[in-house]
Amino acid sequence: MRLKAWVASESPSRLTHPDLDVLASVTRAIHQECPLGIEYHSISSGLSDREIVPFALIDNGLRWHVRAFDRKSQEFRDFVITCIKQPMVLKGMPVAPHEVSDQDIQWTRILELDLVPHPDQPHPEISEMDYGMERGMLKMKLRAAMAGYILRKWSVDCSPTHKLNGPEHRLWLRNHLVLYGVRSAVLAPGYESREPVEPEQDCD
Incomplete structure (x- = not known):
């Protein structure tokens, strides 16, 4: 049946x-x-x-x-x-x-990201509801090794001046300086590196 x-x-x-x-x-x-x-x-x-x-x-x-x-x-x-x-x-x-893993700085380093509605969004309250934000912000903790993947997956604008536009960029990383020294950040939309960084994988 x-x-x-x-x-x-x-x-x-x-x-x-x-x-x-x-x-x-x-x-x-x-x-x-x-x-x-x-x-x-x-x-x-x-x-x-x-x-x-x-x-x-x-x-x-x-x-x-x-x-x-x-x-x-x-x-x-x-x-x-x-x-x-x-x-x-x-x-x-x-x-x-x-x-061993405890010697992997990018793996053991924990970041706290401050995600807010993108300033170009005409109705930020919708993003606040959609992502369950409190006081207009979503705080996310994750490993430095994972940051670039997550920020790319959710199309988070990581530029200092929130310069990316388009409907896919509903979030902006307000504390973009948190990505300093994060090797996976090269994958993040709009990220501006202050130093040359080689990605940790190249079959993506």
């Missing part, structure tokens, strides 16, 4: 789907706290063999990433799951103290 839904509901489909075998290897390496050998397809550098030390999965709303220490660049980076091939859990290989 076919059951009828109480309420009709639709949600947009993802355009990308991670390979379940790859995802299983990544999660196994995280759980066992082991390095992971991978083939990685990068837009900037093409195909390369990497050893990474993964510790967290990230859903940025569009794609799945894994946060990991990259032994090639000697930095913590985000790796897009769909760009990973031939993963191999390297059991028995030691993990150095500087390769």
Whole structure:
């Protein structure tokens, strides 16, 4: 017997789907706290063999990433799951103290964002209701490593002078200086960097 839904509901489909075998290897390496050998397809550098030390999965709303220490660049980076091939859990290989998550400054740093209705919005009270703001502001705490993804997903204008216009920019980041030193901020709409920053992932 076919059951009828109480309420009709639709949600947009993802355009990308991670390979379940790859995802299983990544999660196994995280759980066992082991390095992971991978083939990685990068837009900037093409195909390369990497050893990474993964510790967290990230859903940025569009794609799945894994946060990991990259032994090639000697930095913590985000790796897009769909760009990973031939993963191999390297059991028995030691993990150095500087390769663990509590040494990842972008991961451990917590930001508090002050989001307000965009000054160009003719009816700011609608945004206040829509986003559940209190006294005209929505405060959000999140990891620095995640900030750029979230601000891009919600089309938040991060320019100092709220210069972006268009109906998609319903929010403005009032305390834009909070993004100083945040590497993922290069993804944020309107962000003006005071120093050259290399993004932590390039298969997005």
